[in-house]
Amino acid sequence: MKASSLAAMLGPLNQVAMGEKKADLVLKNCRLVNVYSREIIPHTHVAIFRDRIAYVGRDASHTVGQKTAVIDLEEKFVTPGFADPHIHMDQFVMPSELARHALLCGTTSLFSDPIDIVSVCGYRGFREFARLTEALPLRVFHMVPGGLPVDRKFSHARTMSRAEQRNALKMDGVLGMGEVFSWTKVTGRDAETMGNLRQVLEAGGIINGHTAGAGDRKLNAYIASGIFSCHEPIDYDQLIERVRLGMWVMMREGSIRRDLERMVPSILSHKPYLDRLMFCTDGVTPKDLLEFGLIDHCIRKSVSLGMELIDAITIASRNCFQYYGMGDDLGGIAPGKLADILVFDDLAKARPDKVFVGGRLVVAHGSPVFSGPRPALPGWVTNTVRVGRRLAPGDFVVRGKGEAANATVIRMDTEIITRRDSEQLRVVDGNVIASRDKDVWKVAAIDRTYGSGKRCVGFLKNLGADIGAFASTQSFHENDLIVIGSDEREMALVANELLRTRGGMAASRGGKILARVAMPFAGLASRDSAEDVASGIREFDDRIVEAGCRFGQPHLIPLFLPFLALPEVRILYSGIVDVKNRKYLDVIT
Numbered sequence: 001m002k003a004s005s006l007a008a009m010l011g012p013l014n015q016v017a018m019g020e021k022k023a024d025l026v027l028k029n030c031r032l033v034n035v036y037s038r039e040i041i042p043h044t045h046v047a048i049f050r051d052r053i054a055y056v057g058r059d060a061s062h063t064v065g066q067k068t069a070v071i072d073l074e075e076k077f078v079t080p081g082f083a084d085p086h087i088h089m090d091q092f093v094m095p096s097e098l099a100r101h102a103l104l105c106g107t108t109s110l111f112s113d114p115i116d117i118v119s120v121c122g123y124r125g126f127r128e129f130a131r132l133t134e135a136l137p138l139r140v141f142h143m144v145p146g147g148l149p150v151d152r153k154f155s156h157a158r159t160m161s162r163a164e165q166r167n168a169l170k171m172d173g174v175l176g177m178g179e180v181f182s183w184t185k186v187t188g189r190d191a192e193t194m195g196n197l198r199q200v201l202e203a204g205g206i207i208n209g210h211t212a213g214a215g216d217r218k219l220n221a222y223i224a225s226g227i228f229s230c231h232e233p234i235d236y237d238q239l240i241e242r243v244r245l246g247m248w249v250m251m252r253e254g255s256i257r258r259d260l261e262r263m264v265p266s267i268l269s270h271k272p273y274l275d276r277l278m279f280c281t282d283g284v285t286p287k288d289l290l291e292f293g294l295i296d297h298c299i300r301k302s303v304s305l306g307m308e309l310i311d312a313i314t315i316a317s318r319n320c321f322q323y324y325g326m327g328d329d330l331g332g333i334a335p336g337k338l339a340d341i342l343v344f345d346d347l348a349k350a351r352p353d354k355v356f357v358g359g360r361l362v363v364a365h366g367s368p369v370f371s372g373p374r375p376a377l378p379g380w381v382t383n384t385v386r387v388g389r390r391l392a393p394g395d396f397v398v399r400g401k402g403e404a405a406n407a408t409v410i411r412m413d414t415e416i417i418t419r420r421d422s423e424q425l426r427v428v429d430g431n432v433i434a435s436r437d438k439d440v441w442k443v444a445a446i447d448r449t450y451g452s453g454k455r456c457v458g459f460l461k462n463l464g465a466d467i468g469a470f471a472s473t474q475s476f477h478e479n480d481l482i483v484i485g486s487d488e489r490e491m492a493l494v495a496n497e498l499l500r501t502r503g504g505m506a507a508s509r510g511g512k513i514l515a516r517v518a519m520p521f522a523g524l525a526s527r528d529s530a531e532d533v534a535s536g537i538r539e540f541d542d543r544i545v546e547a548g549c550r551f552g553q554p555h556l557i558p559l560f561l562p563f564l565a566l567p568e569v570r571i572l573y574s575g576i577v578d579v580k581n582r583k584y585l586d587v588i589t
């Protein structure tokens with residue numbers, strides 16, 4: 001959503017406040033949650049002209065003219081809109097669908113780090129994603145992804161060049177750089193990384209951080225490189241170490257991690273200033289979006305852990321905009337601010353009854369009152385799953401000699417964490433095969449970004465699921481088509497199904513597709529509703545769990561198998577990678 005500039009509006013706002021010009025909208029009898037004075041003030045009137053607030057006080061009758069809409073809120077609680085300062089929203093569902101749910105949850109501003117669409121489509125993907133969010137009835141700001149490539153030696157994700165980053169920083173609503181998660185590139189002063197950081201700082205941008213595991217001199221070096229926030233602290237010691245060094249901390253509560261349970265009680269017992277703290281989700285699955293919500297959940301959770309409601313609301317609104325240098329425009333209900341306002345029947349539930357963004361009513365009685373056409377997408381963004389041909393069972397053969405072969409296997413400890421292991425496997429007709437007895441299955445990574453058809457086929461242990469096969473095009477952040485299975489024919493079946501649907505997830509057994517979620521938007525997101533995508537992923541997971549999978553969320557397995565930032569062994573189409581020793585491993589040893 002486009003915003004007016006305060007400079008262009010100061011004359012009319014001043015006149016409305018003085019009663020010399022009439023407001024467009026007056027909200028009467030608000031119980032105002034004031035995030036500047038830490039008070040809840042009854043009998044408050046708010047007058048709005050165009051998209052900004054002109055007057056807040058005891059009586060706005062002098063701003064009411066014949067055309068002014070007046071809503072009597074009958075002493076309902078009124079707060080500023082909530083903000084998520086770090087969210088990956090370029091996955092699972094389209095931005096319009098996320099926006100619908102975000103607004104129902106009272107989150108009126110999203111600060112997006114579109115690392116996934118950039119890793120598939122490069123700068124063109126960044127611009128397209130920004131375009132898709134322009135007309136949405138909430139505020140979406142973007143950060144140039146700062147985490148690509150994850151590891152230059154192995155990564156084949158698309159990235160943005162220095163010149164493309166420079167051009168992106170000039171775009172409306174682009175604020176700086178998203179999480180710089182390879183912090184060793186900063187402490188090691190990697191020339192490419194330092195050049196990118198310098199460019200953002202010279203453009204006046206903000207750089208988001210990711211300092212998991214960094215402390216003392218490394219943390220100092222990282223912060224001294226212009227990175228002033230972090231969403232990785234998982235306990236109070238890490239949080240306060242960063243706050244003492246001038247950092248802002250985003251407390252994460254989303255699908256990747258949930259940290260509030262551990263952090264909030266210790267924050268309350270230590271009583272630090274709260275004005276450097278924010279809540280962020282770091283991205284949510286459709287299931288979690290529907291079950292928990294977004295920043296509203298962070299408020300409820302923090303309050304259930306003992307935080308004062310007004311503090312939680314301040315953290316969820318004002319603090320975020322102050323971090324981003326937007327505190328004059330957003331984050332509170334005061335003269336001059338953009339009119340992003342939530343109205344609550346029951347503040348403790350933190351689910352608004354009414355939502356205004358820029359003075360425009362977008363949610364009423366807890367339901368959306370906006371609609372937009374289904375966004376038109378360019379062909380290139382829905383045609384990213386390219387292998388060049390249909391896949392055949394022979395594409396999943398691992399060549400071996402004799403009757404048995406010693407194979408490197410990726411042993412799974414969780415859906416996400418893997419270890420290096422090895423197994424003796426049978427060779428049948430020159431093909432090293434999976435072993436139900438040993439719980440060893442085949443796993444393939446196939447290039448789907450560049451259309452080369454290049455692939456690596458290896459082995460995965462400890463899955464437990466005697467399923468035919470399952471596959472996904474969602475993978476952090478290399479985007480290979482990942483296929484896991486017990487049988488080469490089934491593997492070809494699910495892989496071809498994803499070529500047909502142009503991405504997503506599919507599972508098969510007995511030669512039949514049992515579950516599928518089509519994700520044609522860059523192979524990352526569906527065009528369906530969050531409800532349909534959540535039930536599709538649940539169906540996908542359930543079928544694999546029913547087949548014996550020892551992990552509850554099998555869709556996470558292909559998502560993380562190529563993720564080079566985690567230990568210990570990863571698979572890319574270019575080979576099996578030993579992450580710690582930074583070398584490729586032979587599949588057959």
Ligand SMILES: [Fe+2]
Nearest residue numbers: 086088179282
């Ligand atoms: Fe993140």
